[in-house]
Amino acid sequence: MKILKFGGSSVATPARIQSVIDIVKPLLATDVAVVFSAFGGVTDSLITMSTLALQGNLEYKTKLNEMEKRHLEAVRELINIQRQSGILAQVKFMVNELEDVLHGVYLVKERTPRTLDYVMSFGERLSAYIIAEAFKDRGHAAEFLDARKVIRTDSHFGYAKVDFEVTNKLIGEYFKHHPEVQIITGFVATSEGGETTTLGRSGSDYTAAIFAGALRATDLEIWTDVDGMMTADPRKVKKAFTVPQMSYEEAMELSHFGAKVIFPATMQPAMVNKIPIWIKNTFNPTFEGTVIHAESKNGKMIKGISSMNGVSLLSLQGSGLLGVVGASMRLFATLARENVNVILISQASSEHSICFAVENASAARAKAAIEKEFQYEIRNEEIDEMPCDNDLSIVAVVGDGMKHSPGTSGRMFSALGKNGVNVVAIAQGSSERNISAVIPQVDAAKALNALHEAFFLSDRKVLNVFLVGTGLIGKALVAMVNEQFAKLAKENRLEVNVVAVANSRKMLFNEDGLPLTTAIDSLVKEGEDMSMQAFYDKMLSLNLPNSIFVDCTSSPDVTAFYEAILSANISIVTPNKKANSSSMEDYRRLKATAFQRGAKFLYETNVGAGLPVINTMNDLLLSGDKVLRIEAVLSGTLNYIFSSFEAGRKFSDVVKEAKAKGYTEPDPRDDLNGMDVARKILILSREAGLDMELSDIVVENLVPATCQGDISIDEFMTRLEKHDADFEALRKQAADKNEKLRYMAVLDGGVVKIQLGSVEGKHPFYSLSGSDNIILLTTERYHDRPMVIRGPGAGAEVTAAGVFADVIRIGHYAK
Template identity: 45%
Template sequence: MKVLKFGGTSVQDHQNIQKVINILAQEAKKDKLAVVVSAFGKTTNKLIQSAELAKHKDNSYLQLLETVENHHYETIKQLISKDADSVIAHINTLFNQLKTLYKGCYLLEELSPKANAIISSFGERLSSYIIAEAAKQILDVSFKDSQELIITDNNYLKAQVDFETTYSNCRAFFNQNNSQVVVLPGFIAKCYDGQTTTLGRGGSDYSAAIYAAAVNASELQIWTDVSGMFTANPAIVKQARPIRHISYQEAMEMSHFGAKVIYPPTIQPVREKEIPIYIKNTFQPEAHGTLITLHTENSSPVKGISYVENISLLTIEGSGMVGISGVSKRLFEALSDDEINVVLITQASSEHTICVGVLEEDASKAVESIAKKFAYEIERHKIDPVKVENDVSIIALVGDRMKNHQGLSGKMFSSLGKNNVNIRAIAQGASEKNISAVIKRLDAKKALNTLHEQFFGDNIKQLNLFITGVGNVGNRFLAQLQQQKEYLLDNLKIQIRVIGISNSTKMYFDEKGIDLKDWKKSLLENGEHASLESFLEQAKQLNLRNSVFIDNTANQSVSKMYQQYLENNIAVVTCNKIACASELQNYKKLKEVSKKYNASFLFETNVGAGLPIIDTLKNLVASGDRVHKIQAVLSGSLNYVFNNYNTNNTFHDVVAKAQEEGYTEPDPKIDLSGVDVARKILILARESGYELELSDIDNNSFLPEESLETTNNEDFYNSLTKLEAHFQDIYAKANTENCKLKYVAELVDGKAKVGLQHIPQAHPFYNLEGSDNIVLFFTDRYPIQPLQIKGAGAGAEVTASGIFADVIRIANN
């Protein structure tokens, strides 16, 4: 015989019940079946809610009861054609009994545990009878009331089973019953004096396990709305997958820690007789589901990650606990006396502190119990008053074979730490089948996804990007992401999702990842109003692991937001030079915050666009080398301008062309004034270890005062036209000396300057073409022949590729 149990979602309505009957028809061909069913979906909750309303003399209980009643009659109408009148008559009788009970609650203004149990039982009594009658239309089916078989004590709402009597009853009944299928209500039983009792939360699972153990069933099938137990909650972790095979012990640990597909006590009766359990999906019956047995084949040491939410952490501490026997006994005695379930326990070896986790709803009662028990010690300051921390969750790694693998705890806590998930308490049993950590409830989603990626991600790391600035550089960057998506996944095991994008007026978010084929018109243009603060708030609220903020602007206001992103463990990648060239104190602060919150702050494209200039410099310094001198052409726009300017064109036209090609900043005066180059050499100086301010950079600008004093691009370009003779004169002097004009940045022993220089033919800068950059590093290791980096140093495409490289650096961190 097999025992099959169908949960509330499986029998929620007539369509689902028809699926159940189809499954029974297939299974009945192979073996006799005992079928345990729950109440129709949400019915028990509605029955209890109606009782509470009646107790408070709220007549709306009648309307709520009417919806329950109508649903059951509609189900009968859709499923039963033979003898429908007799079925309806029986259901009428049950509802009349129920209404009488509600009337009693209404008049007495009371809902006792006994009455609550009787009212709660009607969900299963109604559903099991209807399903049995519906299945009779095509199968050999009989109905049996579980109250005639399962005997308990008189703890009405969470009764303890008398297994000896119950097993005897079950064997006697099933030995005499000849039906191919027997339908029984789950959850309900009766005590020795014949009063209705219930088996508590998940009681239908428990009923099925009791029947399976009583008759030595060949297997127990738990049919639900998911395809087995998952490696994590699939509603929270989209990458979660079904576990094909798991042990009883692992299943119990998973179910204790939030996996709701099976009720923990269900496992114990069948475990004793080694009856296999299958978790199956009513809506995908062909899916394998999860098999639960005593042992499993060798597999991953971690089988699943689960969590319990709505926990309160209670801490009792004080010097009066040290070396005093019986403190723990008294603590747990106090909680037990008030029927408070302890979910987690952890105690420091110093005996100075004990932490316990309880359900949030029990926290106030627990504090009162402990305060009462230790009133003497608290009054004399030997023990501190109980500390309560609400809004926490417990997250747990589960696996039988974890004890045989070193480093799992380290991997767990390291991956959480990298994502700034603060751990409030830790518990691990000597069996090492479970490693539990208490964290903030708000971090639970991030923590679950982080751990799942660490232990089940096939070494794939997911990055979640929030991008501000989708103009030239941002547009190219998004195009590169779309183009390289498959390559990154297949070759580097990196999955990059763009979660938020923003321009100056609109922003758009999609937690599942924005479709980069259609982000511009149909998504961003129809997005919500954008502001820097609201963009940050959205990123904070989503609280995704491996989050990265990308600034593709040249906006000072955006750069002022970096610290807040870093403080929320959101990495920052930027081509915006303003932050790193701001006051030295701000630059240092950003570096400190980056380290403190373990959030990368990368700005490779601040100097040389996509060239690995800053990264190379960092490696030199990290390896112990010391920079004495830097000589560089760092402005792709200025190099482009002076490479193309001659007597055959105008300075105005060459600058306009450079801006059109995307080599300059939106305000070209920033480039031509030398401010942009000064910022770049300042950044290199700081990364070399020199503490300089922008005002310390000697900027010998070639622009006339009239051009420098303009306040908009139109006036600036007009000044270039007006002062063409000035620029021709500069060109002529260099040409006369057979030199080329290059805007050079220099750092020598901590002093920096930038300015236009005449470069002779023998100099490495002479043949620098187009918009290329070049940097020469003179160091202890490269004192005469400098380390040289040369290549394209401007343009949206190469800048975007530099940002891309920084993102990859974060992924590989």
């Protein structure tokens, strides 16, 4: 015997009902019975009708007419016209009966739980009757069975308890005398007094399990609208996938904490009789789905991650609890009297506090009752006033494989911590099948995704990137991500999901990731007005795991948000030097915030574009070395200018050439004034451990006095020509000594100087060409022969490459 159950979404339309008949048809030659829910949305509609009637609102009649029309149209589409009249009459008869009940509610302004159960029963009674007639219409030996005939319960209306001894006997006797395929109403039953009861929302699953248990079925199939039990809620975790098999206990744990695919009570009759439960998809009938049975066989440590929103956490705490026998009994007896369901309990070994989670709707009632019960202890300050935190969620990782497997909780809380999810309370049962954590509800989706990655995609990480700045560096970065996407996924198990791009005017977001080939063009066409505050607010509202903010601007308005971004546990990658070269106090605060929040703040490209300068120096310092002296050519622009400034060439022409090639800032004075180099050596000095401000650095400004001030770029270039002779004299003076001009920054003895000087042929700076940078690090270990770091120090491509490397570095940390 096989029992099948189809949910409301599976029979929402006549077309879906026909698909269900096609699924059942091959099984009709075997022993099979089928349980049906009401048509999709009908139960909710029935509750709404009764509420409107209770309120004296005649709108209930309109909704009743809509429901009647829907069922009559289903008959007309599913049943041959020659057989329709009698079936239509029966449907109208049931609807008229429902109308009488609703009219009674309307008149007396009373709706008891018993009445509500009776009203809700019409959904299943109508759907199963119509579907049974549709089977008959296609020549199948089917019979409508109103489950109220055979399922007996107590009178706990809304969630009746089944009398299995009587029910099993009635079902067995009924099936002995009814060989036809039974089309059964889910959800409904009858009390000992002959009154209609219901088995709770989603009770049709339970109905199917009751019949499966009574008939000792070989299989129970629950047909729904998903491909089985998923590793997580696919609406919140897009990479969730089907679990092929799990144990009854695992399924019960998951369904308790929010997995709505299967009703928890369904497992009880199946467990007793060891009947496998199959979860299958009506919309994808060839997919095997999930089988739930006695043992978990595939060896996976975790089978699923689920969550429950709308939770409040209350704590009974105080010195008066220490060693006091009976406090827990009084607490939970009080909650039981108030019919408050306790979802989770946690107590520290100190016995100083007991915290427990309840639904938000019960929190105020629970708090008032407990404070009344312990009023004398509270008055005597033996117990504190009861705190109550609302709007929390419970996330739970579930799996039989957790038992005796060290590291599960470590992996769980590491994933939450790295994503800035605060854990308010923790509970783990002795079965070691479930670890639950109470967290802020706003972080639930992020937590689920982080945990899903940690347990099911541990070899793969998705990095959610928010990019501000779509100039040369930003564009080069997006192109690199696009070019390297497949390779990163294959070799590094990283997916870089560019969620947002923005420039000074527009911003564009897509939680699923922007198409990289068109992202910047789409920004111009489709973007909304940009402000850094709006960008920050939107980034926080998405609350995505593994979020990285990438700043490819030189704007202080953007760096002003760094502390807030880091405080939100969002890592930062940036070539923007403004933050780290601002005041020493701000520099320290950003570093401290990143450390305290566990976020990464990476700025390798602040100094040498793609050169590994800061990381190398930090590694030396971490290993116990000490920086004694730094000599550096830190401007690729100025090195290009002075490397190209040879005999026969005018200095102003070389500057124009550098500007035309994109090596300089739009205004070359921003390079020639030396402030860019000053910021870079300041950052290196601070990384080396010195307390230093930008004002402490002596900088030689290469912009002649007559070229300074509020003049246009064109005017500056014209005036610069008048100083070609001065620069030629400096070049010739160096050449006469067989030396070359270099614009150098030197840190020595805690003092930094930046100036134009000349170097001899043996000096490492002599052979520099193009836009290369070079840094000489003299340390206690590299004393006689300084460490040399050399390479391209300017250009969008190399800078973008350095930014990209920092993003990937964060990805490896997130693992």
